[in-house]
Amino acid sequence: GAGVSQSPSNKVTEKGKDVELRCDPISGHTALYWYRQSLGQGLEFLIYFQGNSAPDKSGLPSDRFSAERTGGSVSTLTIQRTQQEDSAVYLCASSSRAGGGYEQYFGPGTRLTVT
Amino acid sequence: AQRVTQPEKLLSVFKGAPVELKCNYSYSGSPELFWYVQYSRQRLQLLLRHISRESIKGFTADLNKGETSFHLKKPFAQEEDSAMYYCALSGGSKSTFGDGTTLTVKP
Numbered sequence: 001g002a003g004v005s006q007s008p009s010n011k012v013t014e015k016g017k018d019v020e021l022r023c024d025p026i027s028g029h030t031a032l033y034w035y036r037q038s039l040g041q042g043l044e045f046l047i048y049f050q051g052n053s054a055p056d057k058s059g060l061p062s063d064r065f066s067a068e069r070t071g072g073s074v075s076t077l078t079i080q081r082t083q084q085e086d087s088a089v090y091l092c093a094s095s096s097r098a099g100g101g102y103e104q105y106f107g108p109g110t111r112l113t114v115t
Numbered sequence: 116a117q118r119v120t121q122p123e124k125l126l127s128v129f130k131g132a133p134v135e136l137k138c139n140y141s142y143s144g145s146p147e148l149f150w151y152v153q154y155s156r157q158r159l160q161l162l163l164r165h166i167s168r169e170s171i172k173g174f175t176a177d178l179n180k181g182e183t184s185f186h187l188k189k190p191f192a193q194e195e196d197s198a199m200y201y202c203a204l205s206g207g208s209k210s211t212f213g214d215g216t217t218l219t220v221k222p
Contacts, residue, residue, distance in 0.1 A: 043201060045211065
């Protein structure tokens with residue numbers, strides 16, 4: 001079946017501009033995660049959605065970052081007034097349920113470059 | 116707070132040699148531990164999880180609660196094992212990943 005998809009695959013933007021990154025999870029998966037993967041660093045948790053519950057935003061690095069998930073499916077990560085340090089690969093993952101023991105299925109990522 | 120430490124950023128071994136990728140964790144509850152792998156130009160994917168106690172592609176990992184470790188081992192490394200490996204801890208709803216170890220298996 002179809003896996004997690006993300007778009008765009010690459011995004012180059014100028015410093016100060018806003019960007020939107022999209023994630024389509026696996027159909028039926030109720031949990032959705034966003035991570036940031038920077039060069040030489042690990043996966044940094046950003047935000048997680050589980051069903052209709054309030055999202056866990058504890059990993060968002062600043063108020064320039066926000067995310068929403070519409071209809072329990074597609075999610076959009078928005079970065080306002082981008083900075084060069086926002087350059088990274090942004091990964092989305094979904095799982096059938098949140099919590100321990102459930103495998104996360106990752107998308108291919110969006111490589112964001114802020115010039 | 117939950118934390119995952121992978122002390123080696125880079126690990127290089129020769130084909131046929133044993134390999135061990137180290138992972139230590141910190142978590143106050145009962146953790147679920149995973150190893151994920153990312154091969155070149157592929158997406159991150161699950162390699163194995165401790166609750167399954169399985170061997171995948173010859174890799175095994177044993178959860179040692181006393182040492183709070185979940186090291187990944189393979190007795191005879193193959194060139195196709197070259198990849199980035201991430202140890203992950205799932206506590207509650209959140210998952211915490213280590214910084215990853217890049218394994219290179221030389222011919």
